Amino acid sequence: MNAQSAKHGAAAGNITPDRPDWTIDQGWDNYTADEHAVWETLFERQTKLLPGRACDEFVQGMQALPIGADHIPDFRRLSDVLIKQTGWQVVAVPGLVPDEVFFDHLAHRRFPAGQFIRKRDQLDYLEEPDVFHDVFGHVPMLMNPMIADYIQAYGIGGLRAQKLGVLPNLARVYWYTVEFGLVTQAEGLRIYGSGIVSSYTETVFALDDASPNRIRFDLERVMRTNYRIDDFQETYFFLHNLDELLELGRIDFAPLYERARRQPDLEPGEILPDDEVIARGTGRYHSARHPAK
Numbered sequence: 460m461n462a463q464s465a466k467h468g469a470a471a472g473n474i475t476p477d478r479p480d481w482t483i484d485q486g487w488d489n490y491t492a493d494e495h496a497v498w499e500t501l502f503e504r505q506t507k508l509l510p511g512r513a514c515d516e517f518v519q520g521m522q523a524l525p526i527g528a529d530h531i532p533d534f535r536r537l538s539d540v541l542i543k544q545t546g547w548q549v550v551a552v553p554g555l556v557p558d559e560v561f562f563d564h565l566a567h568r569r570f571p572a573g574q575f576i577r578k579r580d581q582l583d584y585l586e587e588p589d590v591f592h593d594v595f596g597h598v599p600m601l602m603n604p605m606i607a608d609y610i611q612a613y614g615i616g617g618l619r620a621q622k623l624g625v626l627p628n629l630a631r632v633y634w635y636t637v638e639f640g641l642v643t644q645a646e647g648l649r650i651y652g653s654g655i656v657s658s659y660t661e662t663v664f665a666l667d668d669a670s671p672n673r674i675r676f677d678l679e680r681v682m683r684t685n686y687r688i689d690d691f692q693e694t695y696f697f698l699h700n701l702d703e704l705l706e707l708g709r710i711d712f713a714p715l716y717e718r719a720r721r722q723p724d725l726e727p728g729e730i731l732p733d734d735e736v737i738a739r740g741t742g743r744y745h746s747a748r749h750p751a752k
């Protein structure tokens with residue numbers, strides 16, 4: 460799936476939460492056989508595609524968790540394993556939640572996961588994060604201590620960025636790391652971003668297609684870079700190692716926000732003279748989809 464909310468929040472529809480933190484019961488017993496079957500379809504095809512494409516940390520996380528093909532995972536069982544490993548839990552939410560609610564959960568090591576699953580005619584595209592994106596895509600990475608700390612730091616940073624009025628800059632960092640990040644590993648470029656790893660079509664596009672740029676991650680540059688919420692990314696940013704996220708979690712972003720604010724935003728497909736580019740994309744996919752006006 461490639462379309463989480465630009466701001467993680469802004470609950471869709473007119474849902475009124477029963478609880479102030481917007482959590483709901485997963486209601487695992489209420490999933491229908493068809494909903495479990497949709498999970499199975501998604502799980503099977505993604506699992507076939509990911510060897511040699513997903514990063515080692517994702518594969519290790521997946522292996523250690525009670526996530527399989529035969530049914531939608533039970534969040535309580537996931538949390539039992541996760542909490543022992545990195546102190547995280549998975550909590551169910553109805554869909555998108557307000558930003559401050561989202562950040563507060565992350566700041567307390569609770570990952571809000573969509574309780575619902577997409578319909579069979581939405582296998583490749585969905586506007587809101589569902590249980591497949593959130594659990595298959597995110598939860599294995601939360602088993603990794605670096606990602607676990609980084610996402611918590613993002614939650615704390617999000618609450619601060621909201622007060623400073625710089626949330627769009629921070630959201631770009633999350634987008635181009637947690638959701639759409641790539642990392643170089645011994646055998647080549649691999650995926651760690653949950654938005655890619657949970658999407659059949661974007662997994663192929665991000666790694667194998669000639670269209671997108673693949674550029675070395677640079678924090679200030681990414682803070683200025685717009686992204687697409689309704690389509691594949693035009694640029695993917697790669698790290699040399701997931702350890703870099705540890706550093707990112709420790710940096711004081713305040714002076715960087717100031718500098719980013721004084722410079723123009725960058726278009727998603729733009730390449731700068733200073734960029735370390737390992738693949739300059741042809742841009743063909745997006746120029747066909749979004750012709751210049």
Ligand SMILES: [Fe+2]
Nearest residue numbers: 463588638653
């Ligand atoms: Fe996500």
